[in-house]
Amino acid sequence: MIVEGDLTPGERLDETVLAKRFSVSRTPVREALKALVATGLAEVKPRQGTTVSTLSIPTLIEMFELMSALEGLCARLAARRATGEETHAMHAVHARLIEAYERNDPEAFYAINAEFHDLLYAAAHTHFLASQTIALRLAPYRRKVTYLPDRMRDTLKEHATILAAIEDGNSERAQQAASEHVRLLGDHLSDFISTIPPELLT
Incomplete structure (x- = not known):
């Protein structure tokens, strides 16, 4: 969804919302978000949680x-x-x-x-x-x-x-x-x- 532009830079990636959307528990979603952060597609911001990365x-x-x-x-x-x-x-x-x-x-x-x-x-x-x-x-x-x-x-x-x-x-x-x-x-x-x-x- 990030790669295709369905999720835009700066958009919050809410574990609960994503788990419900894909009918899975929060655990695999949490692991997926960690992987996205590791690849640079997502970032963790203070008071915002995990969001789609924005670029300079x-x-x-x-x-x-x-x-x-x-x-x-x-x-x-x-x-x-x-x-x-x-x-x-x-x-x-x-x-x-x-x-x-x-x-x-x-x-x-x-x-x-x-x-x-x-x-x-x-x-x-x-x-x-x-x-x-x-x-x-x-x-x-x-x-x-x-x-x-x-x-x-x-x-x-x-x-x-x-x-x-x-x-x-x-x-x-x-x-x-x-x-x-x-x-x-x-x-x-x-x-x-x-x-x-x-x-x-x-």
């Missing part, structure tokens, strides 16, 4: 840089390992992204875009790398990127470049294209930061 701008930038490197590595491996069925599935999702763009539906675009990236990670055929990349998805923040001017249009172009490199088996080009797709530089970075509500930052 420098940390957020560092995480996007790491995300860029991980996505690039996934694409590099996908260019070497992806099956025809997997590239076909990515093309099908890309076609749905085009439809969402044409009807100017950023929420649908964001959700479909996540599907595209999940397929890219799967095509890398490396479970650990894929799991680490998914855990760093930064959903509450990446969702904001979708709303930047021309971002959906640029995403379509960048996905097409990634797909072409994967189909050509060009691992270096795939890695470069995927890394650049996620990386935020220059005006894109300042525009992105300006869209983040204060409550999502420390």
Whole structure:
């Protein structure tokens, strides 16, 4: 729920509420919260208890840089390992992204875009790398990127470049294209930061 952005930064993680929601006792919920704190997805605050982690701008930038490197590595491996069925599935999702763009539906675009990236990670055929990349998805923040001017249009172009490199088996080009797709530089970075509500930052 945190990774997908259903729980937002700063939101309190109440043991009782979560135990009731998932029909379990508080003990496994407590253990799960400890694990989330250990991975940095949650934090313990005085008088607030456990909450979804909020990030400072420098940390957020560092995480996007790491995300860029991980996505690039996934694409590099996908260019070497992806099956025809997997590239076909990515093309099908890309076609749905085009439809969402044409009807100017950023929420649908964001959700479909996540599907595209999940397929890219799967095509890398490396479970650990894929799991680490998914855990760093930064959903509450990446969702904001979708709303930047021309971002959906640029995403379509960048996905097409990634797909072409994967189909050509060009691992270096795939890695470069995927890394650049996620990386935020220059005006894109300042525009992105300006869209983040204060409550999502420390």
